[in-house]
Amino acid sequence: MDHLMGLNxxxxxxxxxTDGPNMxxxxxxxxKTRVLTVRIAHxxxxxxxxxxxxxxxxxxxxxxxxxxxxxxxxxxxxEAANLWMGTFHSIFARILRAEAHLLGYPPDFTIYxxxxxxxxxxxxxxxxxxxxxxxxxxxxxxRISIAKNNLIGPExxxxxxxxxxxxxxxxxxxxxxLYMEYATRCFRAGAMDFDDLLFNTNLLFRDHxxxxxxxxxxxxxxxVDEYQDTNLAQYNIVRTLAARHENITVVGDDSxxxxxxxxxxxxxxxxxxxxxxxxxxxxLEQNYRSTGNLVGAANSLIDKNRDRIExxxxxxNGDGEPxxxxxxxxxxxxxxxxxxDIFSTKMQRQVPDKGFAILYRTNAQSRAMxxxxxxxxxxxxxxxxxxxxxxxxxxxxxxxxxxxCNPKDEEALKRIINYPARGIxxxxxxxxxxxxxxxxxxIWELLHAHLNDLGFHAGTRKHLADFxxxxxxxxxxxxxxxxxxxxxxxxxxxxxxxELFADRTPEGISRYDNLQELLNxxxxxxxxxxxxxxxxxxxxxxxxxxLLTDADNEDPNDNDRVSLMTVHSAKGLEFPYVYxxxxxxxxxxxxxxxxxxxxxxxxxxxxxxxxxxAKERATLTYALSRYRWGNLTACxxxxxxxxxxxxxxxxxxxxxxxxxxxxxxxGHAERRPPWRSRSGIFTxxxxxxxxxxxxxxxxxxxxxxxxxNLKRINDHGTPLEAASNAGSTMPEGLEEGVxxxxxxxxxxxxxxxxxxxxxxxxxxxxxxxxxxQLLLRFARLRVLND
DNA sequence: GTATCAATGATTTTT
DNA sequence: TCATTGATAC
Numbered sequence: 001m002d003h004l005m006g007l008n009x010x011x012x013x014x015x016x017x018t019d020g021p022n023m024x025x026x027x028x029x030x031x032k033t034r035v036l037t038v039r040i041a042h043x044x045x046x047x048x049x050x051x052x053x054x055x056x057x058x059x060x061x062x063x064x065x066x067x068x069x070x071x072x073x074x075x076x077x078x079e080a081a082n083l084w085m086g087t088f089h090s091i092f093a094r095i096l097r098a099e100a101h102l103l104g105y106p107p108d109f110t111i112y113x114x115x116x117x118x119x120x121x122x123x124x125x126x127x128x129x130x131x132x133x134x135x136x137x138x139x140x141x142x143r144i145s146i147a148k149n150n151l152i153g154p155e156x157x158x159x160x161x162x163x164x165x166x167x168x169x170x171x172x173x174x175x176x177x178l179y180m181e182y183a184t185r186c187f188r189a190g191a192m193d194f195d196d197l198l199f200n201t202n203l204l205f206r207d208h209x210x211x212x213x214x215x216x217x218x219x220x221x222x223x224v225d226e227y228q229d230t231n232l233a234q235y236n237i238v239r240t241l242a243a244r245h246e247n248i249t250v251v252g253d254d255s256x257x258x259x260x261x262x263x264x265x266x267x268x269x270x271x272x273x274x275x276x277x278x279x280x281x282x283x284l285e286q287n288y289r290s291t292g293n294l295v296g297a298a299n300s301l302i303d304k305n306r307d308r309i310e311x312x313x314x315x316x317n318g319d320g321e322p323x324x325x326x327x328x329x330x331x332x333x334x335x336x337x338x339x340x341d342i343f344s345t346k347m348q349r350q351v352p353d354k355g356f357a358i359l360y361r362t363n364a365q366s367r368a369m370x371x372x373x374x375x376x377x378x379x380x381x382x383x384x385x386x387x388x389x390x391x392x393x394x395x396x397x398x399x400x401x402x403x404x405c406n407p408k409d410e411e412a413l414k415r416i417i418n419y420p421a422r423g424i425x426x427x428x429x430x431x432x433x434x435x436x437x438x439x440x441x442x443i444w445e446l447l448h449a450h451l452n453d454l455g456f457h458a459g460t461r462k463h464l465a466d467f468x469x470x471x472x473x474x475x476x477x478x479x480x481x482x483x484x485x486x487x488x489x490x491x492x493x494x495x496x497x498x499e500l501f502a503d504r505t506p507e508g509i510s511r512y513d514n515l516q517e518l519l520n521x522x523x524x525x526x527x528x529x530x531x532x533x534x535x536x537x538x539x540x541x542x543x544x545x546x547l548l549t550d551a552d553n554e555d556p557n558d559n560d561r562v563s564l565m566t567v568h569s570a571k572g573l574e575f576p577y578v579y580x581x582x583x584x585x586x587x588x589x590x591x592x593x594x595x596x597x598x599x600x601x602x603x604x605x606x607x608x609x610x611x612x613x614a615k616e617r618a619t620l621t622y623a624l625s626r627y628r629w630g631n632l633t634a635c636x637x638x639x640x641x642x643x644x645x646x647x648x649x650x651x652x653x654x655x656x657x658x659x660x661x662x663x664x665x666x667g668h669a670e671r672r673p674p675w676r677s678r679s680g681i682f683t684x685x686x687x688x689x690x691x692x693x694x695x696x697x698x699x700x701x702x703x704x705x706x707x708x709n710l711k712r713i714n715d716h717g718t719p720l721e722a723a724s725n726a727g728s729t730m731p732e733g734l735e736e737g738v739x740x741x742x743x744x745x746x747x748x749x750x751x752x753x754x755x756x757x758x759x760x761x762x763x764x765x766x767x768x769x770x771x772x773q774l775l776l777r778f779a780r781l782r783v784l785n786d
Numbered sequence: 787g788t789a790t791c792a793a794t795g796a797t798t799t800t801t
Numbered sequence: 802t803c804a805t806t807g808a809t810a811c
Contacts (some may be wrong), residue, residue, distance in 0.1 A: 008799065022801055059800090059801075060800090060801080061801090088799065088801080089801050090801090113801095114801095115799090124794085138796095194800090194801055195801090197801085198801095258799075259799080259800075259801095261798075261799060262799080262801085263801095360796055361798070361799075362797060362799075363797080363798085363799085364797055364798095364802090367802085384799095384800080418787095419787075421787090423787075424787095425787045425788080427787080428787095547801065566799060566800090567799080568798090568799045568800065569799090569800080587798095590797095590798055590799080591796090591798090592799090593798065593799085602799095606799080627802070628797085628802090628805085629795085629796070629797080629802070630802040631802090764794080
């Protein structure tokens, strides 16, 4: 078969071994996507499997689309179009839509995005009079999200003594009740949030065996990409669906697991071997992407992690250039360096703009980079950040669509009932919301059936009735008009178009243009019927759009640009020249993510992902000072810089210029990399290895972390306080879930660790003394190894 | 009920 | 720094 040409032995084996459970451990750059696509094509073309019976799950729409394209080139477009290939969320949204009635949802249920979820939570907090500083909406949502991803429903949550105890220990004993209320309100609104798409699929299969069996039988072959990033909800769906035919292939790389923060469980990939005892394991270890230096550097880094599957990534590619490290004075300086370096590389080596990527840990870092690139007229594209679909004007129009399709959608209603202004203000809304909660009804139903019983003045009543009438008129068009015709009608009739057109400021014009762009998008969507016989309707569009991200909006004719993105969104991509910026302690690894060893290991995997994106050359940069929340803070170089074997690094001539010794006795002297220099005015002293507690590379965590608080800088640019190592706080191995001993309370279990050094706090449950909150600074906890 | 201005507080990563 | 919230005046 010619589609097998050019595959190496391991790749070929992974393609041809079609049946039974298979796991493909695919190192970075080892041709994973190729194997997956050829494998699917092979199933169809050689084994004659009906594409309708193949389920292929990915993490991003982009990955799904690209794979489909590649499969189409082998088996033909029409065949490929019938594959069930997409993200977990989009595939199961599709299935849920077909089965929604079984769970009591309307078929045109809304998908709440993160903002909607947060807004629901805010509403409840306000009504319940809870302090939104104690119950931060983001955190409440994160907690609910993690619960759902671990298949813990609101009842289970409230019945789980440990969870509830943990909450009340942290003074947030209403979390369970909040979760319950949140779920109730979403359901009442006929809405599922992102996590519900997976959670409810689990419910569907659990409570409706006949439905589960239907899908079990349908999906004869199941393939899962990026298996290391699946959470319990996803894992369980896959396991359930695969139980019948057991033709399951999972592909992944434990070293690239970077989504634990949202519930991904690396154990899923580590346990596959136990789950399917007669599985076959393929290891793809040859890297085709990167130079020898890059592969070596990445290996030396990831070697510091403890939780991983042993494997050796190797390459036949030449060594290539060493990895460069650049120290910048400030974040703007860093941007200027990167921009200039891109400019000169571009000129000297004739590299197109799209050959470069700038990767950073947090979206906030993009600004300095953007400014620098703009100054040199280098075209760039930012991935992530505020996407098109998050713009206010877009969300507003989408809210009209949502309300039309599902009038119970409370968030949509709140958003637009008075936009454009039609005299329905805050007071009216509050009355409506109170009444809705009293009766347990969606606002829409109140307005529709009980408008006259709510005690509104005639004027207000008229405004409300007009609104209802308008939405109802849109609803009658749902079945008679195409998505585009209806969308355009709504944009005009609602008054949104007029409102935006009237604004002649540059921003206003751009908002109007965005509106037009959305409508164009819907037109394209309406017209695109290649895989369907019936015209696509507005509800179809909404499901699609809710799960779309900015990355799905790329214009193929305008893609010769430098890419700017977070490391997370760079996963799966590759670029000849990669700049990884902001390699500073507290930023990368991120302050919020270095509480436990597992967290730190995830940060390290993230850096591993970043490094392995590069084909030709990687450049690592860090700044000595950086604006954070608007004020200048001093930064220390990232520990990750130390963790790469220095033989893969280029140590710049800057060393000599700074008057540092370099090899006075023929190569045996201490080679001090520039980020370790002692003398720079700006360089905040990091405790020397001898002074600081040794960092054990196996546990990869300082036995007693130096304070990593951001230090304010005074006018002379010197840190106000030296990095203090006082207050040894974190005992070795202390993390959530371990058993500890306290000199007064005896043995206890650590439920939670929070705060930042030196104010790290642990919530510990002692059977003898109950829940205690302990400042690690004072409580001498001893970790017990059981 | 609406518009304007000052104060406030947030930045980890995404479907 | 910037975006969102709260108070004030219209």
